[in-house]
Amino acid sequence: MKTSSGGKDVVSRYVNRELSWIEFNKRVYEEAQDTENPLLERAKFLSIVSSNLDEFMSVRVAGINDQVRAGITRKDFSGYTPQGLLKRIMKRSGSMVSAQYRTFRELKKLLAKEGIHFTKYAELSPVQQKAMDDYYHDIVFPVLTPMAVDQSRPFPLVHTLGLYLAVILKLEDQDEDPEEEPYFAIVQVPSILPRFIKLPARANSKKLEYILLEDLIRIHIQTLFSGYVPVDVHGFRLTRNADITLNEEEAEDLLEEIEKELRKRRWGLPVRLEVEKGMHPYSLSMLQEEFEITDSIFEIDGPIDLTYLMRLAGSIPGREALRFPKIEPAYPAEFAETEDLFSVIRQRDVLVYHPYESFTSVDDFLTDAAYDDKVLAIKMTLYRVSGNSTLVQALARAAESGKQVTVVVELKARFDEEKNIAWARQLEKAGCHVVYGLVGLKTHAKITLVLRREQDHLRRYVHVGTGNYNDNTARLYTDVGLFTSHPVIGEDASALFNEITGYSAPHNWQAFGVAPSALKDKLYHLIDRERENALQGKPAYIIGQMNSLSHQEIIDKLYEASQAGVKIDLIVRGVCCLRPGVPGLSENISVYSIVDRFLEHARLFYFENEGDPEVFIASADWMTRNLTRRVELMSPVFDREIRGTLIRILQLKLRDNVKSRQLLPNGTYARVTNELPALRSQFAAVDIKKWKR
Incomplete structure (x- = not known):
């Protein structure tokens, strides 16, 4: 960015944070373009571009919108006002989305050459059409709810990032009158059903064919509106402000307060509206009026929300040549020859580098501690945990066996709040002491402390890492973890947990x-x-x-x-x-x-x-x-x-x-x-x- 100073253009000392983020997502997009990457991996990168942009819009752009609404005109340290920054963000984001869909169309053609097809209903064989008609009537139709919008039925709640169809209708046997307002309704594409449906194979064909759920609903839309004729059906998706604002000082129960705020997310202010290209002008005006949105509208030339490509790419059987070579994480050599991890860590520190080395070593460390009679206490921070966590099971087992187990669960981990609330309740039920961190602060530190009685003294064993205690992301992220029994690190670890869980003055840290x-x-x-x-x-x-x-x-x-x-x-x-x-x-x-x-x-x-x-x-x-x-x-x-x-x-x-x-x-x-x-x-x-x- 350039700013004017004394008639001369001077480059700012700083790059704007939001514009830098767009540059980052552009680098992700470049990986989807890179022909050196296998084809299904390119599709995954295209999915990541979409999910990144969703979070960016619902959090960062939503915050800038709030500043604009509040009339703030102060420049940030990179020299941008909220109003000027918002214009640049929308312009660059729009360009990125257009490029993204050009690449999507290119990938579709390349996937078709590999025998993987996205097929329109009209192109299906009679056998395939019959199978899809049955699927629609047996599985999809019962789940759908048509929602008319008129004087007696106000606009229904539209969920953030949900996919919907906007439907323009006319009465049967009625001629269209351009002067008369058409009938308008919306239909939510159910997220509980798979977004893409695998079609039965054609006779003597090895092709894999898929149809999108919204296309199947679109072709059968008349089944939802008897007595009416569909005139236009186009998809749309709304992004709402997903940031949570908490008054932690006055919250009597932080868990309940966060649950309350999560419910409020459904009514967050609109930030972005995506509509399929060619949407009927009346549908568009209805959406704009309801959501009070004029500028942040993205016209999408293709299926709205490409995040489904991640699951699709992972579900296609075989086709290994279209994926990165598999990497099987190795179990750390330092632990490979022993059943007693503590004996190894007593003698030396051990570094584990994920995903090249297995996260199982962290699971084993906690599981061994849970079953070891010499272990008296376990203390741990949890920020983002996987859906089926061995660590949580080990902590529960340790508590049930009488060990002192303290777990700092961060309830405010964005978009993982509900999952963390569920883990917190499960751990409390098992007898763990669950702490929700400090008022006004997220607990993002990654540390586990195990206290073990050995001969006539206690020894502290510590795991400290750069990444979350999550076995799924440990296969996808590069992170390191350090196992140590170094006494100085152990003393600092104890002081850190005391500071988080109790009333301790800031510690004079020896190492941390x-x-x-x-x-x-x-x-x-x-x-x-x-x-x-x-x-x-x-x-x-x-x-x-x-x-x-x-x-x-x-x-x-x-x-x-x-x-x-x-x-x-x-x-x-x-x-x-x-x-x-x-x-x-x-x-x-x-x-x-x-x-x-x-x-x-x-x-x-x-x-x-x-x-x-x-x-x-x-x-x-x-x-x-x-x-x-x-x-x-x-x-x-x-x-x-x-x-x-x-x-x-x-x-x-x-x-x-x-x-x-x-x-x-x-x-x-x-x-x-x-x-x-x-x-x-x-x-x-x-x-x-x-x-x-």
Whole structure:
């Protein structure tokens, strides 16, 4: 962005957060375009573009809308007013959606060449039509509810991100009168049924054919309106504000308060309206009037909501050549030869790198603790948990066997609130002490503490990680976890849980950096130390891997370090508000983003420290929310071998010249290209022995 100053255009010191996010989603979209990716994987990336945009609209854009409605005109630190930013977001998002559907049409043709077809009803064979007619009448029709809109029947509640059909009707035997208002109704496409339906195979054909649920309903729409003739049927989808606003100070029961707010989400203010191309003008005007929306309307040239492509791609049998090669996570070699994980962790720290190494090791750690008679207590934080969690079962078993089990369940984990409420109730029923965190803060730290009686003393065993305790995402995200019995880390872990669950004053941390009380200052200290070393001619280097970087003061600290001569390499998957490579400001800073088959999720930080490097793993990105509004944790890695392993992992990512993009000073990204042999870091990392030795 450029702003005017004294008649000259001056580039802002910062990239806008929301526009940076759009650049990130553009990188995801590029993976859907990349012909080097297998075809079904490209379809998955196209699905991710849609789900990303849904969340962006329902949270970030919804917040900007609120600012516009409130009449706020103050510029953010990147120089944008809410009004100006909203215009740019909608323009760039609209361009992205148009490009996305061009790619969708291209993928449809390529999938057809591979024998995978999306077929219209009119193109079905008589046998297929009969099967679909039966499916409609037996399964779909009983679930549908036509909802007329007229003087006696007001507009029904339209759920956020639900797919609907807008139907224009006329009476049978009645000529259309352009002067007379038509009949209008809506029909919800039931989300409880599969969005895509597999058709019976044609005779002597190996083709896989699918029809979309909304197309099947559309062709049978007259069955819902006897005595009327459908004139026009087009799909639409509304996105509402999904952010939850809590008054935690006055909430007597946080769980009940969140349940109440979740119900309010259904009536969140409209943010975006998607309509199928060619919708009848009367339908469009009815929707615009009801939702009071004029600008944020996206005309979709294809099926609304492409998130179904993720499930479709995963459900197609065979076709392995159209997918990435399977990676079977290895069980950590350090634990492979023993039944006693505690004996290994007593002797040495163990690093686990997901998804290349199995999350089963974390499950086993908790399960062993649950059944071990010497274990007295287990304390753990849970932010996002999978649907069938071994960890939750182990915690319940431990509590039922009389162990002291304390679980900090974060009820405010966005879009996982209902699932976490269910887990909290299950754990409480088993006898666990369930804590919902601190007022005004999300507990985002990833840590487990096991206290075990050994001979005449207690020993603390700790697992601290960069990712959620979720076995599903551990197969899809790159994260690290550290098992340790280091006494200093154990003491800090105990103090952290006491601070979360009780009335403890901020601790004098020996090892940890903990937000919101101390992590920001610790990061300032580490960056300033490198700056001072550079000024004194000593070795000075920073490497940081994170999901996002948007904290203004951290960025300013990095700018100062760059100006002092510190070399800084940042691997930032998503949002980055720092503007690298600007002469006199950030010429010593390089920013890279890797978007590939796995979601880069680890937070790893390296500081040169005069040739005696310090390495940290963390739950926190360098964002304002992480450093000031969340309980976050950054842990040092004391084991020299593991430090070396993490440094090799970071170096591997910095050498990526296949899936890495570099952030340019103008806020856009360009693929990294050089004359070196091709290196795709996520594929190279499969060879565990190379980076873990």
